[in-house]
Amino acid sequence: MTTPKPPPGHFTILYFASATSFTAKNVESLPAPLSLKKLFDVLEERYKGIKDSVLDHSLVTINLAYVDIPEEGEEDVIIKEGDEVAIIPPVSSG
Amino acid sequence: MQLNSTEDSRPNGVAIATNGEHNGFSRRLTDEEFDRYSRQMIVPGMGREAQLRLINSKVLIIGGGGLGCPAAQYVAGAGVGTIGIIDGDVVEPSNLHRQVGHATSRIGMKKVDSLITHLRDLNPLPTYTPYTYPISPENAADIISQYDLVLDCTDNPATRYLISDVCVLLCKPLVSAASIQKSGQLIVLNCPPTPQGKVDKKYPPCYRCCFRKPPPANTQLSCGEAGIMGPVVGLMGVAQAGEAIKILASALHLPSSIPSNPEDDPHNLIQPTLLIYSYDLTAAPGPFTFRALKMAPRKKNCFACGENSPQTLTLEGVKSGNPNYIQFCGIQTPKIVLPEQDRITASAYHAARQNGQLQNHILLDTREKEHFSFGSIDGAVNVPFGKLLMKAATIKRHGGDAEEILPVEISEDQKDVPPIFVVCRRGLDSQEAVEKLKELGVDRGGKRKIVDIIGGMKAWKEEVDPSFPFI
Ligand SMILES: [Zn+2]
Secondary structure: OOOOOOOOOEEEEEEOHHHHHHHOOOEEEEEOOEEHHHHHHHHHHHOOOHHHHOHHHOEEEEOOEEEOOOOOOOOOOEEOOOOEEEEEOOOOOO | OOOOOOHHHOOOOOOHHHHHHOOOOOOOOOHHHHHHHHHHHOOOOOHHHHHHHHHOOEEEEEOOOOOHHHHHHHHHHOOOOEEEEEOOOEOOHHHOOOOOOOOHHHOOOEHHHHHHHHHHHHOOOOEEEEEOOOOOOOOHHHHHOOOOEEEEOOOOHHHHHHHHHHHHHHOOOEEEEEEEEOEEEEEEEOOOOOOOOOOOOOOOOOHHHHOOOOOOHHHOOOHHHHOEOHHHHHHHHHHHHHHHHHHHHOOOOOHHHOOOOHHHOOOOOOOOEEEEEEOOOOOOOOOOOEEEEEOOOOOOOOOOOOOOHHHHOOHHHHHOOOOOHHHHOOOOOOOOOOOHHHEEEHHHHHHHHHOOOOOOOEEEEOOOHHHHOOOOOOOOEEOOHHHHHHHHHHHHHHOOOHHHHOOOOOOOOOOOOOOEEEEOOOOOHHHHHHHHHHHOOOOHHHOOOEEEEEOHHHHHHHHOOOOOOOO
């Protein structure tokens, strides 16, 4: 997978393992800026069911570093134009 | 991932020399050891002491399959002195494309015995300890406690959580890898090993710190169901051996290798990294798709290693079934069962076709196109399950003609609405597909029958066509 530069006003989102199967995509661009708290809702809107099947147990990185999804009352993180977000579900088989 | 090279650059607090005097670290290498390990010993950062540390180490490899085989080969080749291997399975022909420690001549043999046969031939010097049964909450601590480092080469979430928990409790470093289809993951956990509950500084994470909860049971796939490319899982297994050798040769498996002040740790010991490999069969060769992701340190609120974890996770608890790993990871139960009138056995469907009752009908096969490519029932049209769900979701959201989901043209005013039969691999997806189609109104308010073929192509092979190539 090569990672294309997102168009102006967008960030790149990469999907791995079951996130790839669910979205049928490796990569796409989404409008930036976006609050990390809202990321899962934006994805659920596009891919119905992805929250329960994939996102809830996946880890999320921004620019190759792990981020915690902020809970109610916790400080939010803003995904900026040009950022690279990745959705990484655990792989269990071997 | 660099080797921590010389004695001098090792983080403070590692007392190799004193530790070693009693355990044969100061002995000479035998001629045989010298010949066998010379090529790795002369690599900068290795040397005699690192080799002796490998020889004096004990490694447990949990799982003798696609990860365990390549990992064990390199661990044994490098001269790790004691190697335990645990697995309850036997060698099958479908293992051999990736499980390189087995052989055609050993099909039917216990995997552990087969792999040790291979390893003894490669290097007779280590002591090999076979455990020919699966790891379980009852036996995990007794076995793991006898080793310095653990490789998780298993194939299911419940076992992964169990192994990580017990490694935290026993203060053992864990090299964890996993792989399915075209993806691989690798992470070193709990290294340097840190006592449970310590959160006053930055410490290495456990499996639960990274993956808080398992995927829902109905989305967990095995390599048998989803497939696996040999080189992908092989690469992950080899990388596991590489990390294990690095940790042992540099004595990072000793609890005392935790830097006293992580802030100025020159070795980035507490910078856990998740390596991701994705292998795209449709892409041009390269660019290689490795990604190294910076993971967070130990989580304060982690169930297994966090602040209050000594109250939530104990060795006695694990042994007596608390936590319940099977329940935590969900039990694989067949999901929906449709009412009887919406289902037909493979043999009854076949008979209806044979005696002419079923001339005009639509047969949807919801298997993946790769499965479909090996063979299908005459007249079947392939609509892979994932695509069907996607289309259904789009129609539900944005509206549109529900029947466009069908791969065939049917005019609105056609009086005789042909029934639809749905078949999948083993009879689960097809039931969900029938439900989805009805939900969308493809049954035209009950005028059209939509029927599930019970047991899928597996049943078709068993009941109708024994020569059908079912995979
Ligand atoms: Zn933890």
